[in-house]
Amino acid sequence: MKAGTNMMIAGKIVYVFVLLILTMVMRLAGNSSSVLVMTVGNSSVLTCPVKGNLTMLTWRITPTAGGLCTLVYRVDKNATHRTTCSDNIDWTFRAGLPPALEIQQVGIAQEGNYTCEMVSTEGNFHISHYLTVLAPPxxxxxxxxxxxxxxxxxxxxxxxxxxxxxxxxxxxxxxxxxxxxxxxxxxxxxxxxxxxxxxxxxxxxxxxxxxxxxxxxxSEKISTNVFLYACIITCILIIITLLAVIYYFKLHSDRPCHKTKPPDIAPIHSQQDDTMEVEPYTTYVQKENVIYNSMSDLTVGQNLPQDLCSGT
CATH class of the missing domain: 2.60.40.10 (Immunoglobulins)
Known part of the structure; x- marks a missing residue:
């Protein structure tokens, strides 16, 4: 009895172990990954191959910049649910086919990892895609x-x-x-x-x-630039020259002026001028002679003897 119980326990363990191995094999067989390449502005539809009768389908999007986006579809309620997804990402339904994920006018912000998780009567499966977005220059x-x-x-x-x-x-x-x-x-x-x-x-x-x-x-622009530079340099040289000339004349105009002494001009004497100059001298000499004669007579009169004076 005990041996039979042990056999039953061992059989259950083996059964569980086999189921685990089969589940792992099926998941490994169902899991796959790929790289998708899209160009900015283009649109694309991502699908998940469903095995068995679909129960629930979930897309998990992890962009390289931004937060997690999830889209869930439940078959039993025929309802969808989405969280924090951009407007250009949504479900698309096709007749006779399971819903797919549509990306309209993809942008650089949509680049990242896209994982589809499926729950069906045959088990759970998931497929991953890495979306690479190309931006043409x-x-x-x-x-x-x-x-x-x-x-x-x-x-x-x-x-x-x-x-x-x-x-x-x-x-x-x-x-x-x-x-x-x-x-x-x-x-x-x-x-x-x-x-x-x-x-x-x-x-x-x-x-x-x-x-x-x-x-x-x-380039013709080079010739134009060379001509322009030549004109500018010429104008600068002309201005410098004018300033130098102005400074030179200003420097010399500030020095004191040395006037040349005019030559001596001999006065022109007329004969009338000589006569006018001689007449005062003659008058002066005559007056001097009169005074001298008067003084001589007086002196002589005082020195003579009295008898001589009376006889005189």
Missing amino acids: RLSLSCDEQGSPVCEAVAGKPPAQLSWVPEGSSTAEEKCHDNGTVTVLSKFTACSTNVTNVTICMVSHPAGNWSQSIACCP
Whole structure:
């Protein structure tokens, strides 16, 4: 009796173990993963292959940036439920087929992991997809101030690859944006007058390939700039020269003036002037003679003897 009980217990253990192994095998057989690639602006429908009679279907979306999004469909109630999902993601129902997940005008924000979980009469299954979103760059080709062609692949995901025809030296740089896109700028520097002036920029990207051509080497803008620079330099030199001349004259005008002494001019004497100058002198001499004679007579009179004076 005890032996029979032990056999029954052992049989149940083996049965449970086999069921566990079968469940694991079925889940492994039903589980799969894949990579989906979509381009910005396109639409797509994701389906789950259902085995047996479907009971419940759930999509779990985990974007690379943002929160978890879930969409649930219950067959018994024919009802759907969704949480924190963007407006461009929703169910789509088709006649005779289980509901599928539709993504309209996919954007970079929808990139991430998409997992479909199915509950049916044959067990539980799930399929995972990783959605990769490609953003084709905007091609821009122009000439810079030095007359060199500049090619720019704006906001591409992943970064674009740029090349030139004809081949030559070039410099490239990348600028990353917050939304995950990258702008690539390449400048073609090998300009030569021995080859054609037309250069072609070629863009390679998983979303497509593009090319544009431009002719800007040698550039007419360079000649215009050289002429402009020459005019500016000439005007500056003229202004400097004028300022120097003004400063020179101002410096010399501030010095004291040395006037030249006029030459002595001999006065012109007329005969009348000589006569006018001589007459005062003659009058003066005559007056002096009269005074002298008077004084002489007086002196003589005082010195003579008295008898002489009376006889006189």
